[in-house]
Amino acid sequence: MPVPLQPLAAFDTHDHAQCAGGVMARAESLVAERGLRLTPVRRRVLEILLESHRALGAYDVLDRLVAEGFARQPPVVYRALDFLVENGLAHRVRRLNAFAACMHPGEAHQPAFLICRSCNMVAEAPAARVRAAFEAAAAEVGFTVERLSLEAQGLCPACAQGAA
Amino acid sequence: MPVPLQPLAAFDTHDHAQCAGGVMARAESLVAERGLRLTPVRRRVLEILLESHRALGAYDVLDRLVAEGFARQPPVVYRALDFLVENGLAHRVRRLNAFAACMHPGEAHQPAFLICRSCNMVAEAPAARVRAAFEAAAAEVGFTVERLSLEAQGLCPACAQGAA
DNA sequence: TCAGTAGTGATATATTATAACGTACCTCGT
DNA sequence: ACGAGGTACGTTATAATATATCACTACTGA
Numbered sequence: 001m002p003v004p005l006q007p008l009a010a011f012d013t014h015d016h017a018q019c020a021g022g023v024m025a026r027a028e029s030l031v032a033e034r035g036l037r038l039t040p041v042r043r044r045v046l047e048i049l050l051e052s053h054r055a056l057g058a059y060d061v062l063d064r065l066v067a068e069g070f071a072r073q074p075p076v077v078y079r080a081l082d083f084l085v086e087n088g089l090a091h092r093v094r095r096l097n098a099f100a101a102c103m104h105p106g107e108a109h110q111p112a113f114l115i116c117r118s119c120n121m122v123a124e125a126p127a128a129r130v131r132a133a134f135e136a137a138a139a140e141v142g143f144t145v146e147r148l149s150l151e152a153q154g155l156c157p158a159c160a161q162g163a164a
Numbered sequence: 165m166p167v168p169l170q171p172l173a174a175f176d177t178h179d180h181a182q183c184a185g186g187v188m189a190r191a192e193s194l195v196a197e198r199g200l201r202l203t204p205v206r207r208r209v210l211e212i213l214l215e216s217h218r219a220l221g222a223y224d225v226l227d228r229l230v231a232e233g234f235a236r237q238p239p240v241v242y243r244a245l246d247f248l249v250e251n252g253l254a255h256r257v258r259r260l261n262a263f264a265a266c267m268h269p270g271e272a273h274q275p276a277f278l279i280c281r282s283c284n285m286v287a288e289a290p291a292a293r294v295r296a297a298f299e300a301a302a303a304e305v306g307f308t309v310e311r312l313s314l315e316a317q318g319l320c321p322a323c324a325q326g327a328a
Numbered sequence: 329t330c331a332g333t334a335g336t337g338a339t340a341t342a343t344t345a346t347a348a349c350g351t352a353c354c355t356c357g358t
Numbered sequence: 359a360c361g362a363g364g365t366a367c368g369t370t371a372t373a374a375t376a377t378a379t380c381a382c383t384a385c386t387g388a
Contacts, residue, residue: 011305039366058344073369078345083366094258095313097344097375112298114307125301133297134276134316137289141175142321143278149259149315152298157306203335222375237338242376247335261344261375 010053010103010123011114011156020050023103027089030106036087044068045080046101049090055098055115055122093122095151112150118159174217174267174287175278175320184214187267191253194270200251208232209244210265213254219262219279219286257286259315276314282323 027046031038038046048064049056062077070076081099084090089105092098093113100113100122110131111124130150138145155163191210195202202210212228213220226241234240245263248254253269256262257277264277264286274295275288294314302309319327 011307037366041367071368073367074345075347075369076367079366094315112301114302114305114309116307117310123305123307125305125307127301130294130297130301133294134314137276137291137294138278138316138318141278141287141289142324143175143280143287143289143316144319144324145278145316146281146318147316149313149317150298151258151313152302152307152309152311154302154310155308160306160308201335205336235337237336238376239338239378240336243335 010121011116011158016052019103020047020101023050023101023105027105030089031087034087036083041065041070041076042080042083045077046084046089049084049099049101053100053103053121053123055093055096055100055120057096057098061099091124093151094149095153096122110148110150113152114156115151115153116156116159117153118155118163121156123156174285175280175322180216183267184211184265187214187265187269191269194253195251198251200247205229205234205240206244206247209241210248210253213248213263213265217264217267217285217287219257219260219264219284221260221262225263255288257315258313259317260286274312274314277316278320279315279317280320280323281317282319282327285320287320 024047028038044065045061048061058074058077058081061081062072062074065077066072081090081092084101085092085099088102090099090101091111091113093100093115095113095115102111103124109124110127112127112130114123114125116122127148127150131148134148134150135145188211192202208229209225212225222238222241222245225245226236226238229241230236245254245256248265249256249263252266254263254265255275255277257264257279259277259279266275267288273288274291276291276294278287278289280286291312291314295312298312298314299309
């Protein structure tokens with residue numbers, strides 16, 4: 001029985017080991033279901049991304065891998081990140097040129113991101129209505145939407161509190 | 165009397181010289197009003213962006229400048245682009261790591277972009293409702309939105325037609 | 329006239345991302 | 359067992375995007 005998902009756990013204090021562990025477990029079963037291979041590098045990259053609710057640059061991840069004995073080879077980390085993104089286990093945050101673990105893999109979603117400019121936390125917000133509004137706007141001019149990037153930069157509740 | 169703005173001129177056939185000229189004229193008066201300086205490099209960069217409804221990489225713009233006798237200095241083009249973006253005369257398209265002229269400078273708007281993956285055209289769609297939906301979603305979790313990136317990749321009407 | 333500010337010129341370098349090619353290993357059909 | 363085809367990885371090199379820094383110029387306003 002999977003741990004129930006807290007929406008927006010990122011911005012709430014929570015048992016992060018349990019949070020990350022739950023996501024990892026779900027990632028494992030997804031990969032198994034689909035006949036994909038969560039190889040050591042891929043698994044390790046996902047674990048690294050899951051350590052915090054922050055987006056990491058590819059080279060930040062690479063540095064971590066190097067510290068663990070892997071060779072410093074950008075293609076290795078980019079391939080792992082591409083795999084994770086393509087299979088919905090991680091997201092690319094374009095505004096930051098960075099990557100974040102997906103906190104609810106398996107649920108179909110191209111989320112909207114909330115990026116705190118103060119603490120750098122990244123949360124996935126439910127984007128169904130934003131998507132719908134965007135697609136309506138696009139449809140009005142005959143544009144067919146295939147992929148969306150929806151990213152907001154601002155202040156998370158805690159940092160807004162602190163700033164005020 | 166300014167040329168009336170066609171929403172989404174990008175995807176319609178139109179008199180582009182008039183379209184670009186009108187935007188340029190509006191840019192000029194905006195800059196004058198605000199006491200900013202549209203220096204030669206800045207003006208030229210804006211003109212280059214206005215030549216098509218496509219986003220250009222900083223180095224694409226730089227290549228154009230070099231062809232016209234400027235030295236190949238990335239900072240020059242980035243400074244010009246930063247100026248244009250900060251003052252609402254151009255937009256940064258994060259998905260493409262590229263820049264596009266703003267087609268209605270002066271009107272307060274952080275637009276939503278429609279990027280055709282086939283012909284590479286970029287249009288600015290009215291984003292008021294998308295913004296509102298996004299901000300509502302953010303507000304629900306206490307997040308304060310400061311800046312939004314709203315970008316869709318897909319097919320413009322003409323390319324969708326061709327593909328079908 | 330002189331200090332302050334904004335802009336540019338120039339060199340160097342940082343950061344992010346991919347091309348290209350070879351090797352290892354798995355797996356499936358025979 | 360064996361080889362064909364596929365997937366992933368190892369490795370080198372390089373492409374593409376972006377910024378730091380410092381010197382110099384030109385305008386701006388007291």
